[in-house]
Amino acid sequence: MKPTWRAAQTLTLTFVFTLGTFPITSFSTPAAKLTRLQEGGINARITEVLESARQKSDLPAVAGAIVTSKGIIGIGATGVRKRGANVSVTVNDEWHLGSDTKAMTAVVIAKLVEQGKLRWESTIGQVFPGMASEFSSDFAGITVIELLSHHAGLPENINWHLPALSGPIIEQRKRVLAEAAKAGLLSKPGSEFKYSNVGYVIAGAIAERVTGRPWEDLVEEIVFRPLGMRSVGFGGTGTPGKLDQPWGHKPDGSPVASNGPAMDNPPVMGPAGRVHCTLSDWGKFIADQLSGELGRGALLRPETYKKLHQPPFGGDYALGWLIAERSWGGGTVFNHAGSNLMNYAVVWIAPKRDFAVLVTSNQGGAAAVKGCDDAAAGLIRLHLES
Numbered sequence: 001m002k003p004t005w006r007a008a009q010t011l012t013l014t015f016v017f018t019l020g021t022f023p024i025t026s027f028s029t030p031a032a033k034l035t036r037l038q039e040g041g042i043n044a045r046i047t048e049v050l051e052s053a054r055q056k057s058d059l060p061a062v063a064g065a066i067v068t069s070k071g072i073i074g075i076g077a078t079g080v081r082k083r084g085a086n087v088s089v090t091v092n093d094e095w096h097l098g099s100d101t102k103a104m105t106a107v108v109i110a111k112l113v114e115q116g117k118l119r120w121e122s123t124i125g126q127v128f129p130g131m132a133s134e135f136s137s138d139f140a141g142i143t144v145i146e147l148l149s150h151h152a153g154l155p156e157n158i159n160w161h162l163p164a165l166s167g168p169i170i171e172q173r174k175r176v177l178a179e180a181a182k183a184g185l186l187s188k189p190g191s192e193f194k195y196s197n198v199g200y201v202i203a204g205a206i207a208e209r210v211t212g213r214p215w216e217d218l219v220e221e222i223v224f225r226p227l228g229m230r231s232v233g234f235g236g237t238g239t240p241g242k243l244d245q246p247w248g249h250k251p252d253g254s255p256v257a258s259n260g261p262a263m264d265n266p267p268v269m270g271p272a273g274r275v276h277c278t279l280s281d282w283g284k285f286i287a288d289q290l291s292g293e294l295g296r297g298a299l300l301r302p303e304t305y306k307k308l309h310q311p312p313f314g315g316d317y318a319l320g321w322l323i324a325e326r327s328w329g330g331g332t333v334f335n336h337a338g339s340n341l342m343n344y345a346v347v348w349i350a351p352k353r354d355f356a357v358l359v360t361s362n363q364g365g366a367a368a369v370k371g372c373d374d375a376a377a378g379l380i381r382l383h384l385e386s
Contacts, residue, residue, distance in 0.1 A: 042066075042386075043091075047076035049378035050359075054079050057371030060249050061089040064359040064375050065279045066383050069290040072283040081362065082247035082255050094237045094245050094276050095360035096264070097345045098338025101275040102200050103308075103320035104223050104285065106148050108207055108215070108271075110304050110319075111222045113144075117210045120145040120307075127206050128177060135181050142189045144206060147199040148319040149312050153185035154196040160266050169214050172268040173205035193315055197272035204271030215271050226298055227288055229281040234274045235261030236342075248342030251365020256342050264340055273338050279358055286347060286356045289334070293351040309334060309351075321349075328380055329353055337369075344368035348376055355383055 046064060054062040061079030065072050077089045112118045118127075125132055125140030132140055138153070146152040158179050165172045165179075180198050187194055204215040211218060216234060224232045238245035240260035248256045248263060256263065264274055291297045292305030300308075308319045316323050321334040329350030337346040341364040349356040357379040359372040 042074035043076050045382060045386075046074045046379060047078050049382055050076050050375050051078040053371050053375035053378060054361075056374060057367045058253060059361050059363050059368060059371045060253070060255075061246055061363075062359065062361050062371060062375055063089060063091065063093065063095060063279055064357065064379055065283050066379055067283045067286050067290070067356045067358065068354050069287055069294055069296075071287050072280060075279055075283075077279075079362075081243050081245065083249060083253065084255065085243055087243050089246055089362075091280070092278055094231055094233070094278050095282070095345060095362070096237055096248070096276045096340060096343035097273070097282065097360075098340050098343065099197075099273040100282075100336050100338045100345050100347060101271070101273040102148075102338075103289070103336060104219055104275060105200055105203060105207075105215070105271040106308055106320035107299055108218050108222050109144060109148060109203055110300055110308060112207055112210060114301060114304060118144060118206065122206070124177065124202065124206070127209050128174070131174075131177060134178050136185075138185055138189055139181050142202075144203065145312050145319070146189050147196075147203045147206075150193050150195050150199060150317055151190050151313050152196060152199045152202075153187040153189050153191070153194055154180055154198045154202070155183055155186060156194070156196050156198070158183055158198055160269060165266070165268050169216070169267055169270075170205075170208045173201055173208060173215070173271075176201050176268065177205060190313060193313075193317055197269060200272040201269055207271075219275075223285065223299065224281075227281075227284040229277060229284050231281045232275060232277040233261065234267070234270055235276070236263035236340075237276045246343070246362035248340075249363035250342065251363070251367065253363060253367065263342070273340065279360065282345075282347075282358055286349060286358060289349060290351055290354060290356060294354070326350070328384060337372075339364045339368070341365070344372055346372050346376055348380065350380075353384075357383070 050062045050064050060083045063077035065075040075091045077091045081087045122144050124142045142152045164175045238259040247259045288297050295302040311318045326333045330352035334349040345360040347358045357376050359375045361368045
């Protein structure tokens with residue numbers, strides 16, 4: 001769907017594969033600049049890296065952090081909440097994470113599997129037997145693990161603004177199944193990668209079906225509360241009409257018409273990408289992903305973290321994470337990025353070296369991708385050379 005910028009209804013989530021190939025030998029910083037960076041505190045050094053990337057891509061604001069399994073070791077933010085307004089962003093501001101929400105939804109499903117309420121091989125037809133007449137045999141046979149790994153054969157999106165998608169949120173997500181079944185499959189389930197927001201919404205509907213509770217309550221109970229993530233909300237950031245949080249910007253750099261929770265994709269899409277929070281709180285989630293790889297995560301069993309981080313059908317997409325090999329990460333790294341076309345967020349995790357970098361901006365589009373990519377590369381370089 002081609003976005004306009006008149007109303008939140010026109011937005012769609014995008015996912016971007018970033019930071020393609022950076023051999024560790026490419027991370028060389030001029031000696032004079034490295035000396036200057038090393039003379040400041042870590043937060044000042046991070047902010048300088050972010051400001052350089054922000055200026056090069058002409059973004060309103062960029063924020064970033066370096067995280068280990070023990071938590072955030074440095075954080076910075078630079079720029080303004082809204083272009084044309086003299087209100088600076090802060091390290092305590094909230095940022096829209098877009099499709100980086102998907103890793104959180106995967107944790108919710110994983111916890112339900114651990115609790116015996118689901119199996120990785122549970123199918124749509126098994127969870128929703130009363131709707132079987134609406135599904136083809138292939139659709140009914142789609143499994144939870146196929147949904148989370150984008151191997152269900154589902155389209156990326158449906159028309160998220162159909163009249164049927166109204167009323168209680170659990171019912172909305174249940175109706176997504178019927179709409180997706182009518183749309184048909186693009187490939188046989190399990191056969192190939194097809195990135196799909198629809199798949200993650202259906203995964204959320206499955207979690208709701210087996211618990212009787214909205215996905216929003218489940219992710220709060222399973223992820224946010226145990227990790228002490230107190231700033232988390234859903235939808236766009238800020239109080240409508242007030243400049244109390246970063247304001248979204250179009251790909252051309254101009255501010256969008258409004259702000260607040262409604263300035264986002266519709267609530268039915270929550271499991272696919274509507275979380276916002278501070279960098280510090282996002283860092284808590286990422287630190288737990290790192291800790292999980294070391295066998296000491298707070299949310300799941302060690303073997304379950306491994307399940308989340310391994311592509312079940314080959315290729316390079318696991319459950320909420322893109323998996324790649326990078327020399328700067330000592331081998332296998334995890335990556336994801338997301339955008340509602342007004343904001344952008346990207347994370348890289350290097351478990352073998354126990355660190356991650358997070359970068360966000362209050363603008364969408366190619367300039368934001370480039371600027372945040374440059375910032376992420378700069379923070380990786382900074383961490384490795386410190």
